[in-house]
Amino acid sequence: MQGLSCGTSNIVGVRFAVYPMADNFVEIIKGALKDTDTSKVWMETDDVTTCVRGRSEHVFDVAKAVFVQAAKSGTHVVFNGTFSIGCPGDSEGDTYMSENDVRLNEEASRKEAVEAASHFALYPLNNPDYMQVIADQAALAEEHGTFTKGVHYASRLDGDANDVFRTLEEAFVRASKSKERAHVTMTAAVSANSPSTKNK
Amino acid sequence: MQGLSCGTSNIVGVRFAVYPMADNFVEIIKGALKDTDTSKVWMETDDVTTCVRGRSEHVFDVAKAVFVQAAKSGTHVVFNGTFSIGCPGDSEGDTYMSENDVRLNEEASRKEAVEAASHFALYPLNNPDYMQVIADQAALAEEHGTFTKGVHYASRLDGDANDVFRTLEEAFVRASKSKERAHVTMTAAVSANSPSTKNK
Numbered sequence: 001m002q003g004l005s006c007g008t009s010n011i012v013g014v015r016f017a018v019y020p021m022a023d024n025f026v027e028i029i030k031g032a033l034k035d036t037d038t039s040k041v042w043m044e045t046d047d048v049t050t051c052v053r054g055r056s057e058h059v060f061d062v063a064k065a066v067f068v069q070a071a072k073s074g075t076h077v078v079f080n081g082t083f084s085i086g087c088p089g090d091s092e093g094d095t096y097m098s099e100n101d102v103r104l105n106e107e108a109s110r111k112e113a114v115e116a117a118s119h120f121a122l123y124p125l126n127n128p129d130y131m132q133v134i135a136d137q138a139a140l141a142e143e144h145g146t147f148t149k150g151v152h153y154a155s156r157l158d159g160d161a162n163d164v165f166r167t168l169e170e171a172f173v174r175a176s177k178s179k180e181r182a183h184v185t186m187t188a189a190v191s192a193n194s195p196s197t198k199n200k
Numbered sequence: 201m202q203g204l205s206c207g208t209s210n211i212v213g214v215r216f217a218v219y220p221m222a223d224n225f226v227e228i229i230k231g232a233l234k235d236t237d238t239s240k241v242w243m244e245t246d247d248v249t250t251c252v253r254g255r256s257e258h259v260f261d262v263a264k265a266v267f268v269q270a271a272k273s274g275t276h277v278v279f280n281g282t283f284s285i286g287c288p289g290d291s292e293g294d295t296y297m298s299e300n301d302v303r304l305n306e307e308a309s310r311k312e313a314v315e316a317a318s319h320f321a322l323y324p325l326n327n328p329d330y331m332q333v334i335a336d337q338a339a340l341a342e343e344h345g346t347f348t349k350g351v352h353y354a355s356r357l358d359g360d361a362n363d364v365f366r367t368l369e370e371a372f373v374r375a376s377k378s379k380e381r382a383h384v385t386m387t388a389a390v391s392a393n394s395p396s397t398k399n400k
């Protein structure tokens with residue numbers, strides 16, 4: 001899809017973590033990062049979360065790749081993060097906005113068949129029409145075939161991880177285009193290999 | 201602190217999960233739920249997240265308790281969730297708003313000494329003054345002694361888990377009182393027992 005980024009404006013960020021529910025979680029996370037090409041994004045990690053910033057295409061490409069590469073082993077893994085655009089005063093990492101739109105991890109992510117379930121929610125800030133923006137993106141997810149149902153405070157998606165992340169990205173990008181210089185955030189929990197009985 | 205809930209209005213909810221990074225994660229989660237009294241909240245769990253709703257006091261009481269009871273063993277555990285108030289059309293669970301304000305898990309949570317680090321962010325919806333509301337709550341966290349620094353898209357808190365959750369609750373409640381019938385959400389990742397070197 002067409003991204004948000006033109007020249008040096010509209011930097012997108014995500015603050016996230018990937019949680020492998022396993023004793024060897026450090027090894028799984030390090031392996032996933034090693035298998036992900038992060039050269040087109042600004043990235044900073046501390047002991048709580050990781051922040052990735054750049055063009056929307058590359059932020060979603062990297063977020064999906066880290067999740068898929070961690071989940072491909074079959075371990076129960078959850079991605080949990082908040083995407084953001086338009087936060088006032090935000091400029092660090094702007095240099096990465098000059099990257100082209102070729103996604104570095106798409107091919108590798110497409111090779112893995114990871115079933116995913118997600119709860120996501122959009123928060124268009126400073127927008128009186130925000131409830132309509134949210135409703136429009138839930139309708140979009142239905143068109144994608146990934147939408148399962150609404151739950152309290154969120155929408156549920158199910159499907160291949162590549163399809164789930166495609167819906168997340170498109171919902172976020174479309175919501176960001178709903179208003180000039182929009183400030184929009186989107187939370188997403190994406191789970192793979194859960195031992196729980198699915199309750200769709 | 202004084203809660204938000206009077207009679208049957210202003211129900212608060214949180215959609216969250218607790219992630220123990222261990223092979224026996226199911227056992228840890230089940231143990232934490234067993235050690236938490238959830239009788240004053242509406243609660244629903246699926247394979248991705250858990251939703252808890254009721255008076256603000258009890259929603260925060262239960263969220264903290266599940267995290268603390270899961271973390272007390274020393275396993276690396278992360279709480280990741282989004283608190284919400286004022287979502288239009290939201291009524292399920294209203295019956296729980298008639299509970300009194302006595303917190304059922306506070307005493308047990310206070311007994312555990314769990315060091316926690318958190319990234320949190322407030323999203324006041326449909327409010328042109330939202331950036332000021334956010335700045336005011338970061339200032340509040342400084343008064344509490346839990347604020348460490350701002351990071352991209354979030355504020356970092358460090359301290360005993362009880363103190364960290366107290367700051368989260370007060371920031372959320374105060375932001376919710378900043379406007380009539382406010383719709384406010386707050387994301388929080390809270391980590392304990394991380395093996396990573398702290399980068400405060």
Ligand SMILES: [Ca+2]
Nearest residue numbers: 312313314315
């Ligand atoms: Ca301790």
